[in-house]
Amino acid sequence: MNYYLAKAGLDFFIAFGVVIGGAVLAGIGSVFMLLPPASMMVSTASNLKIWAIVAAVGGSIDPIRVIESNIVDGHLSPVAIQIAYIGTAFLGAHAGTELVKLICKGTV
Template structure:
């Protein structure tokens, strides 16, 4: 059970990281086509994508919130803790991606 939880947490973290980094890189490429400064667009996109990366990583819907609500009301705290752990891991992945983009664009911004 623990291996499955950790495996999903790591996958969620990497998905959120990839959404932020990939989306920001593509925004930078797109900004070159329209003759805009890539660093500005990359940082803005990374910041805006952070919340959506978390949503995409944890399932892309409201289901994790339903799991938290239904189990909290029933008194089952273990599934609630697992879902919150997944959300935290997704946030960490999205935040790492945002910080990486900021570090890459630091000299140009």
């Protein structure tokens, strides 16, 4: 059980970090390109959300394959675990997006 919680925690923070890091670097790049950094950060955070989830859960089709093969075999426990990992990664990506929106709130 401890392994599953640790992996879920890592998935959360990986997705959170992808969104925050991508948004911050987009903001820095927009300064060099003479674009408004706050609006660029918010739009980049929103666009990165799905990719942060994909990166956190493994970056490939493997989690979907695990869900499909275990449903066909009738094993629902691994399916629930994979869905929980995806949900946790979504929460991390969403938290990162909301933090970027909160930071840039007054300037967009």
